Amino acid sequence: MIEPILFTTDPREAETAMAAGIGTFIVDWELRGKERRQRGFDTEINRDTPEDLHRMAAVENARVICRINPWGGHAPAEVEAAVEAGATDILLPMVTRPEEVERFLASVAGRCGAGILVETVEACACSPELSRFPLDLVYVGLNDLAISTGAPTIFHALVDGTVERLREVFSETSFGFGGLTCIDRGEPIPCRLLLAEMVRVRADFSFLRRSFKRDIAGRDWAAEMQRLRREEERLARRPAGEIADDRAALAEAVEGWAGHPW
Numbered sequence: 001m002i003e004p005i006l007f008t009t010d011p012r013e014a015e016t017a018m019a020a021g022i023g024t025f026i027v028d029w030e031l032r033g034k035e036r037r038q039r040g041f042d043t044e045i046n047r048d049t050p051e052d053l054h055r056m057a058a059v060e061n062a063r064v065i066c067r068i069n070p071w072g073g074h075a076p077a078e079v080e081a082a083v084e085a086g087a088t089d090i091l092l093p094m095v096t097r098p099e100e101v102e103r104f105l106a107s108v109a110g111r112c113g114a115g116i117l118v119e120t121v122e123a124c125a126c127s128p129e130l131s132r133f134p135l136d137l138v139y140v141g142l143n144d145l146a147i148s149t150g151a152p153t154i155f156h157a158l159v160d161g162t163v164e165r166l167r168e169v170f171s172e173t174s175f176g177f178g179g180l181t182c183i184d185r186g187e188p189i190p191c192r193l194l195l196a197e198m199v200r201v202r203a204d205f206s207f208l209r210r211s212f213k214r215d216i217a218g219r220d221w222a223a224e225m226q227r228l229r230r231e232e233e234r235l236a237r238r239p240a241g242e243i244a245d246d247r248a249a250l251a252e253a254v255e256g257w258a259g260h261p262w
Contacts, residue, residue: 001229002198002203002204002206002232003204004225004228005176005206005207005208006212007028007208008026009048009055011058016221018059019221020221020224022221023061023062024063025062025064026066026207027048027052027053027056027065027067028048028067029053029067029069030067030068030069030093031069053066053087057088058086063088063089064086064087065088065113066082066085066090067090067091068091070094070100071100071103075107079104079108082112089113089136090112090114090115091117093117093141095130097126098126098130101135102133114135115136115138116138116139117139117141118138118166119140119141119142119143119144124145127169130169130170131173136173136174137205138170139205140157140177142154142158153254153257155194155257158254159250163177163201167201174205175202175204176198176204176205177206178194178206178207178209179206179208179210180194180195180207180228181209181212181215182212182215182216182224182227182228183227183228183231185215187211188253188256188257189253192231193246193249195232196235196238197246199236200243200247
């Protein structure tokens with residue numbers, strides 16, 4: 001089953017999510033250079049703190065991932081702070097070279113899970129080397145990957161084969177990309193088509209997209225998660241013809257969105 005992962009620093013929201021079957025959360029420290037890199041694009045920048053991580057780590061039975069800043073002189077101290085605050089996993093964004101991952105893993109030193117985001121042209125190019133590291137999770141960051149490649153939309157990597165090729169490279173690692181929301185929502189790309197592609201490439205997890213909290217407002221969280229699970233189970237049973245149709249529908253939706261603002 002594809003695991004939905006929620007960005008939150010609110011323990012009460014986390015408890016609501018856990019009662020609905022969402023057990024993994026992200027506290028997001030990535031800020032260095034992000035505003036400049038993503039200026040002009042419709043993206044979201046979080047400003048979470050070590051105190052937020054410590055508070056979330058206290059939520060019983062929760063898995064709490066901390067996304068730190070890209071590798072640099074500050075990164076070992078961020079790793080230490082994340083471990084001390086109780087992160088169960090640490091994610092390194094904006095990887096460009098295998099040496100960064102090697103140093104990152106040495107800094108983590110097995111004290112918690114460790115993963116990377118593949119979201120640059122450089123990371124895609126060296127993905128075979130990256131796949132040799134003992135990573136616990138790999139996430140394709142569609143927003144930054146589109147910026148790095150100059151793609152017309154954030155979902156272009158899904159239809160040009162990039163995500164599928166990365167999945168093949170990281171075949172032995174927990175793998176994910178965004179972004180799920182309520183099954184009947186998703187603009188401009190319907191959630192159902194993204195879920196269909198996740199099932200097709202055997203994704204293991206997905207960050208819930210930033211519209212999720214808006215989409216689920218006033219709805220029953222448990223019921224919405226059950227709807228998502230039922231659709232995932234149905235998609236897993238599709239015949240080859242329906243898989244091809246869904247793939248074509250996704251490509252049409254992405255191409256129809258091309259040229260419009262993010």
